[in-house]
Amino acid sequence: MSSTVFDSALFRDMFGTAEMRAIFSDEGLVGRYLEAEAALARAQARLGVIPRDAAHAIDAAAQSIEIDYNLLRHETEIVGYPILPLVHQLSKASGDAGGYVHWGATTQDIMDTANVLQIRAALDVVARDLTELRGILADLAVRHRDTPMAGRTHLQQALPVTFGYKAAVWLSSIDRHIERLGQARPRVLVGEFSGAAGTLASVGSGGLEMQRLYCEELGLGQPSITWHVARDGIAEAVTLLGLITGTLGKIATDVMMMAASEFGEVSEPFVPGRGASSTMPQKRNPISSELMLAAAKSVRQHVAAMLDGMIHDFERATGPWHLEWISLPESFLLTASSLANAKFMLAGLVVHEDRMRANLDLTGGLIVAEAVMMAAAPKLGRQHAHDVVYGACRQAIEGGGKLADILVGIPEVVEAIGGADAVRAKCNPANYLGLCGEMVDRVVGALEVDASRPAGAAALAGR
Known part of the structure; x- marks a missing residue:
């Protein structure tokens, strides 16, 4: 029986994908262990550290071995890590070359x-x-x-x-x-590939070249240090x-x-x-x-x-x-x-574009109060324009009605913006989209x- 959402038959495709599970499955992980062990053997054979025939045997065994997962699990629980138990199985599958598996690693x-x-x-x-x-x-x-909608800040229309x-x-x-x-x-x-304490002492002076070839075999970069x-x-x-x-x-x-x-x-x-x-x-x-x-x-x-x-x-x-x-x-x-x-x-x-437009009109034009203020500011001055429009907004909020209808009743706003039609145009949210x-x-x-x-x-x- 599964115990987490990641391996649950009910939930696994809600919290993962089959493709990614395959990469991180036991079989996928053990396959990568074997890939690394085989690459190490090939690299060491290229340097003459182990016989080429041994590397070929280890490589072939790594690709064809049938892992005893019950044994691997049991020994992993004892050792605390899966590599030593895996090396036992790979060494056995490699025959006479088994003694060269995991050399210096x-x-x-x-x-x-x-x-x-x-x-x-x-x-x-x-x-x-x-x-x-x-x-x-x-x-x-x-x-x-160009589909207009309400922009919101602090969960309020802005x-x-x-x-x-x-x-x-x-x-x-x-x-x-x-x-x-x-x-x-x-x-x-x-x-x-660095050995027990990371110094490559187990393989000696050619260790960094061995490391380079190992990484090359796997298509990975070589680290500057362990x-x-x-x-x-x-x-x-x-x-x-x-x-x-x-x-x-x-x-x-x-x-x-x-x-x-x-x-x-x-x-x-x-x-x-x-x-x-x-x-x-x-x-x-x-x-x-x-x-x-x-x-x-x-x-x-x-x-x-x-x-x-x-x-x-x-x-x-x-x-x-x-x-x-x-x-x-x-x-x-x-x-x-x-x-x-x-x-x-x-x-x-x-x-739902219609609903977006309807929501723009929820405030009766208040969402474009800034547009009116900025349009009137060159004539009225920014602060006075702010105060006048602020008063109109307050009137709209407290008494109901549309901001445009209130503003066209304020002569200095109408004059500053250039007429009632211009005021109404400024109150159209679709006309104040900035550089969207x-x-x-x-x-x-x-x-x-x-x-x-x-x-x-x-x-x-x-x-």
């Missing part, structure tokens, strides 16, 4: 490198999903570039904006995350996931609030039965957004754990390393789930420039 070398290989595969998935989400948001921003502007703000964060991911790869994707107890690279990977899910949590919060009955400005895509209530037939709960928000809150806790886990003692830690075994896979699973929900929800988001459209164009235009770069440049940026 320490447990953490293999485990760290395997985790980095998992991270590389997982970051590829995250990068792909971010790129797809980028396209979805860009389309949303362009389609609603000034008019456009829905395209809101989507472009979301988009700008996603684009920065894509940039961060590319920048983080060289720091995070480095191998580990990182057994310098965990900033792993912590950076999870912190990046915290930033990504934080952005998705912000998007989810906006969508959930805009979908509330009192706002009614958007709806998540309709799927029969999705978000249904067991007692209220009318309900259509924003399930995707709720899961995105839950992921953001959960990954945030893992970021804190990873930062705590950076504090290792001396040359090999007594406990903090183990936090990574928990936080690393769960953070990637939650991020994958959040990205999958974001793509589904935003690709099919229903935008231009800002959308800037964000989407930046994406188009990025997409037009030569493939080689794009690939280099992602290395």
Whole structure:
């Protein structure tokens, strides 16, 4: 029986994806251990440290071995780590070459490198999903570039904006995350082969060349020095996931609030039965957004754990390393789930433009009081214009009525702005959108420039 949402038959696809689970499954992790052990043997054979035939045998065994997982689990519980039990099985499968398995390595070398290989595969998935989400948001921003709606600060209507502007703000964060991911790869994707205390004493003077070839075999960078107890690279990977899910949590919060009955400005895509209530037939709960928000809150806790886990003692830690075994896979699973929900929800988001316009009119024009004040200021002076419009707003709030009707009854305002029709035009929220459209164009235009770069440049940026 499963005991967590990550392996539950009921919940696992709500808090992860099959693709990401495969990367962090037992089979996926053990496969990376074997990949690292085989790469080490190949590198050592290239240097003549072990016989080439032995390296070939170890490599073949690593690819064909059938792991006894019950035995591996039992021995792991005894030893505390899975590498020694795994080496026993791989050595046996390698026949006469078995004595050369794990030559000069320490447990953490293999485990760290395997985790980095998992991270590389997982970051590829995250990068792909971010790129797809980028396209979805860009389309949303362009389609609603000029769709007016109420901008809100402190949960109060503030000034008019456009829905395209809101989507472009979301988009700008996603684009920065894509940039961060590319920048983080060289720091995070480095191998580990340093020996017991990190000095490579077990292999002697050729150790750094052996390390270089080992990393080369795996397509990883070579570290400048041992990182057994310098965990900033792993912590950076999870912190990046915290930033990504934080952005998705912000998007989810906006969508959930805009979908509330009192706002009614958007709806998540309709799927029969999705978000249904067991007692209220009318309900259509924003399930995707709720899961995105839950992921953001959960990954945030893992970021804190990873930062705590950076504090290792001396040359090999007594406990903090183990936090990574928990936080690393769960953070990637939650991020994958959040990205999958974001793509589904935003690709099919229903935008209720009429309701957005109706909500703009809720205050009877108060939302554009600043527009009137700024229009009258050149003639009346800013402070006097503020005081006059402030008085008109107070009258509208206390006595009811539309701000435009009150303002056209104030001669100095009418004269300052250029007539009653000009006053009414200033009170139209659609006429006070600032530079929303231009800002959308800037964000989407930046994406188009990025997409037009030569493939080689794009690939280099992602290395």
